[in-house]
Amino acid sequence: MFTEGMTQGRQSVFMMAPKQNKPRSKEKVHPKGESSTNDFFVFPHIGWMILVTFGLYLLFTSTFSPESALQYIPWPLCDFVYYMGKQHSQICSLLCVSTAVIHSLEAAYAGKVCQDKKMTPIATVKWTLMTFLFGFASLTRLCAYKPNIKQP
Secondary structure, eight states: OHHHHHHHHHHHHHTSOOOOOOOOOOOOBOTTSOBSOOOOOOOOOHHHHHHHHHHHHHHHHHHHOGGGHHHHSOHHHHHHHHHHHHHOHHHHHHHHHHHHHHHHHHHHHHHHHHHHTTOOHHHHHHHHHHHHHHTHHHHHHHHHOOOOOOOO
């Protein structure tokens, strides 16, 4: 008798009907039929964010202030950054300028990709900014995204 009550109690828990999800608000549709609620955005992987930020820090330190490398950068890298900044300053300057140009071009391309994928202006700004800061790490996630655009 005791087990029958337990079984009935379990059945009632397991036999409950699943909750019905409420439908989301309807998407706004432009006259041409494109969806305007494409707010997709994800940050680059944290490992790439740390690596790119640290790399840019090393590059700009060697270009603009190699002396500070001896104080603020861990030992194996401080000698290299100081050496590059003092002995090969033209190479560091060229790398710095080319990095800025490449990141700017990647950001412009990210803006174009966002427009092609019919993303909202806010999402486009987010993707453009993240691609300018983190380069390919952000751009690869944007290019991999496949939007669901309903055609009438």
